[in-house]
Amino acid sequence: MVENFCSFFKDTLNLKVPKMSPLILRMTILVIATVCGVYMCSVCLKQINSQTNSTIEVIGRPDGCCEADNLESPYLHYPQPETFSRAECAENPVHFFVIISMQRSGSGWFETLLNSHMNISSNGEIFSYNDRRDNISSIIRTLDRVYNLDWFNSASKNECSAAVGLKWMLNQGLMDYPKEIVEYFNRRSVSAIFLFRRNLLRRLVSVLANSFDRHAKLLNGTHKSHVHSLEEAEALSNYKPLINSTSIISDLKEAEFTMAQALAYFNSTRHIILYYEDLIQNRSKLMDVQDFLRIPRMNLTSRQVKIHKGALREHIKNWEDVNKTLNGTVYEKYLHLDY
Ligand SMILES: *[C@@H]1O[C@H](CO)[C@@H](O)[C@H](O)[C@H]1NC(C)=O
Ligand SMILES: *[C@@H]1O[C@H](CO)[C@@H](O)[C@H](O)[C@H]1NC(C)=O
Ligand SMILES: *[C@@H]1O[C@H](CO)[C@@H](O)[C@H](O)[C@H]1NC(C)=O
């Protein structure tokens, strides 16, 4: 619709061109360009407003409005890596993204799904190493390398990456320099994918079990955070953690608060909010993600197998206790929700 509107004016313009003086012509073009721009932006804003009810929210920056129609979109990057040549894909634009998440919220699984796309390079938890987040300058140096495609690991697709990013946990320096990082994301047009888990009690079970396995190494003496077979999943889920019922309410509150704070800090960044539970139930959400990253749609796959399946009561040692503590509180829903 926007295109038709604009080409209509272009056509009219073409007809009149020979008869106008250069100054009038320039003024006319200026006026038409302004009208066209304002119209396109209002269409975009309407679309953004009409989306606010869906579980997935896409929020564009005001100046990022209509970038799909704008050749100089800030979200299209043409990096020039120092370590290799982008060869035949040098003309293909690259989108920058960051997955913002918390441990045991499905982000490992989500990242394997993304990396099964031939044009996505998601480089993992780069900031799990302290020396990369000692201070804001080491953070920025690290980000620059990732977005310049000069970061290498098994996920790198090198020359034909159309979207490049990393996974950043809230407790890995992200919340320590929010102002500087937001400024960086907006300056370099990085899109954020928030991936959270609705059921924070299930997340807590997973955190405790994973932390136990770090020492217990249940799988033949090796610690695994993610597994690829049902046998491994079963072996790991045999361990039932004991949950501290004295601190559980405040632990859940704190996790909720941290999530809300992250959203508030990074609100001005172009972003999408995803929930692990929705991704599991509805694979179309993955198409939304690919559209958000503006890459060609593909069916994404992962070999990972979920560890804690079925009723939560099977996975908590002191279930009665936890049930009683949460009964009648706002967190009661976590006792019943699946996944
Ligand atoms: C930041 O951290 C890096 C790596 O630890 C260090 O080499 C550098 O001197 C630090 N810079 C500042 C300004 O503190
Ligand atoms: C995706 O990768 C393929 C193969 O590497 C390449 O031919 C294609 O141009 C890439 N697509 C985009 C949108 O970059
Ligand atoms: C442990 O190793 C044996 C032999 O290599 C294998 O058959 C078995 O499945 C492994 N068990 C687990 C839980 O990974």
Ligand SMILES: *[C@@H]1O[C@H](CO)[C@@H](O)[C@H](O)[C@H]1NC(C)=O
């Ligand atoms: C449970 O949490 C309370 C309050 O935070 C703490 O005082 C207590 O030591 C914890 N118990 C265990 C076994 O960790």
Ligand SMILES: *[C@@H]1O[C@H](CO)[C@@H](O)[C@H](O)[C@H]1NC(C)=O
């Ligand atoms: C983000 O900003 C919008 C508009 O300013 C506001 O309506 C919304 O509540 C904010 N969200 C959060 C999580 O702060």
Ligand SMILES: *[C@@H]1O[C@H](CO)[C@@H](O)[C@H](O)[C@H]1NC(C)=O
């Ligand atoms: C699945 O996700 C798609 C894309 O977000 C959405 O349009 C659709 O309504 C969802 N389906 C269900 C059953 O929630």
Ligand SMILES: *[C@@H]1O[C@H](CO)[C@@H](O)[C@H](O)[C@H]1NC(C)=O
């Ligand atoms: C994804 O898979 C579905 C069903 O297996 C198929 O109908 C669809 O065409 C596939 N889409 C793409 C983009 O490959």
Ligand SMILES: *[C@@H]1O[C@H](CO)[C@@H](O)[C@H](O)[C@H]1NC(C)=O
């Ligand atoms: C919690 O405990 C009550 C009372 O013992 C029981 O009726 C209920 O089924 C329990 N809830 C769950 C989810 O197991």
Ligand SMILES: *[C@@H]1O[C@H](CO)[C@@H](O)[C@H](O)[C@H]1NC(C)=O
């Ligand atoms: C759960 O709370 C309800 C009231 O909210 C109460 O009647 C019931 O006895 C409680 N169940 C348990 C197991 O504490």
